[in-house]
Amino acid sequence: MQMFRNEICKLLSVFVPMDSQQIMADLETPPSAEMGDFAFPCFKLAKEMRNSPAKIAAELAERLPASELFACIEARGPYINFFCNRQRLALVTVHAVLEQKEAYGKLEVGQGKTIVIDFSAPNIAKPFGIGHLRSTVIGHSLYRIYLALGYRCVGINHLGDWGTQFGKLIVSYLKWGDDARLEEDPIAYLYELYVRFHREEVTEPTLAEEARSWFKKLEDGDERARLLWQRFRELSLAEFKRIYNILGVRFDSYQGESFYNELLADTISQVEEKGLTEISAGALIVSLEDQDMPPCLLRKQDGATLYATRDLCAAIYRYQTYEFEKMLYVVGADQTLHFQQVFSVLKKMGYAWAERCVHVPFGLIGFKEGKMSTRQGTLVFLEDVLDRATELALQIIQEKNAGLENKADVARQVGIGAVIFGDLSNDRVKNIEFDWEKVLDFAGETAPYVQYAHARICSILRKAEGWTSRYDATLLGTDEEQTVVRTLARFSDAIVRAAEIDKPSVIARYLVDLAADFNKFYHQCPVLHAEVKLRSARLALVDAVRQVLLNGLALLGIAAPQEM
């Protein structure tokens, strides 16, 4: 595709008072295929060339020399429309996919640069709820997307393994704890204790005070507190890793909040030395009044640190360690202000790289029946969602493909794929209402739709052995074939765009488009029963689609079963 764009720039730059970068930027994709593959709008030229855009377009189209890459260059209203030479486009694209295989679509724009991605970050002692899925799945996908662009990626799971909640947990455990139950199902049990704490806190206000003091003890290194904390942490982490395994998610670092304990004092004194702090009502704060923001709290009255302190410290540590080009925080939109504050303090401290820290927010998950609350115990467990989706997938396989061998594995891939895709396919900034029916709907714009297209292709390829030897992609001339080719050629564009705006949904949309294009082709054009030469060409096209669906799903962290 880039090859065609470059050619347009070369052609136009001779006649147009713009440099090739500007031309490239203005170049757009027309709304429909009848208007060609690229369009160059002439509005901006109108003033300078003292003529109407339509006339300029007409004149330019007339004067542009013929190019073998384009079958036709013509003016339509204020646009110059470029129609790619179909044979060339098919040839170049199909070849590139089949040649590069899993590397197709990848670029090297990020060579030598590092992206740090902070995502998932569940709280120890709280179950992995459906709410954590968003951060996990978006972060993981961005990781794969940046990797595909050649960046070095560092995925950090900033575990919520420190903070006042541990005071609460310790109090609960000392009062009501049962060792056997803790071993048996640590997360569920810790969660139960956590919920109970908040229930009893209402009638027993001293509990909150006790919890605060236990957290303070923990920070001061009290051995008993320390041991309990460590146990809670280990048990929880093992459970999280089990779930990450199911989701296919990995991290390069599990350095959570507690990791920064020893560094906090140094961070605070750094901020103090720069004269940014003041004492307000007994707490140590950085005023952000000049930015019209509430102050950033670094230390409470009782001397204990806060979330912001640890985030500040972590950012500094990470820059020293990784010298990132960019650091992404994949955290809910409800924490927007928090990150603005942290970034502002970093800036005030004189760290220029604060500009490279980006909060990647996402909307919250709501429920029809009121709100979900960890404290009240009305959480939807991620694992229940995954299990039910898998179950439904298995049921459908039972109906449609009873002879399938590894049903259980495929059902997992399809069910979990559906859940992940459901979360990634829409713009992340929007709130979503959790709805079992939607989660378990496998028709239309879903992962199973994309996976199904992939499985179908695999089925065709299984039935056609030995075709790879020779094919002539220039035979792919029908509209259906061309549409598929065009979409294949656009894959890199989708990856670049997804990274530009940090939205995996771009890839998800692209995959639905590609699968839809393939399905139309599939219903319109016979592959195996086509005339020999055409058959080879179509098999090559279909194999290219298979490859790109596979590559694209991988960017989302979704499996592509060969049968389903």
Added chain:
RNA sequence: GCGCCCGUAGCUCAGUCGGAUAGAGUAACUGACUACGAAUCAGGAGGUCGGAGGUUCGAAUCCCCCCGGGCGCGCCA
């Protein structure tokens, strides 16, 4: 009260740093399996882009105001 985000077809959502006739899915209806997998495809129907101004050759997109919803606003994370 102040700040941030969202508002597009009955429902769920796309809409490429302002561009050509605003597109999908879903639900309902009609049609296609003795053609490579019907988790699919084809078809019609469905819209004052929340409302009113403004900038521009041109606005769903940018600016201002209003309405509706979500979130946040010093010792939670």
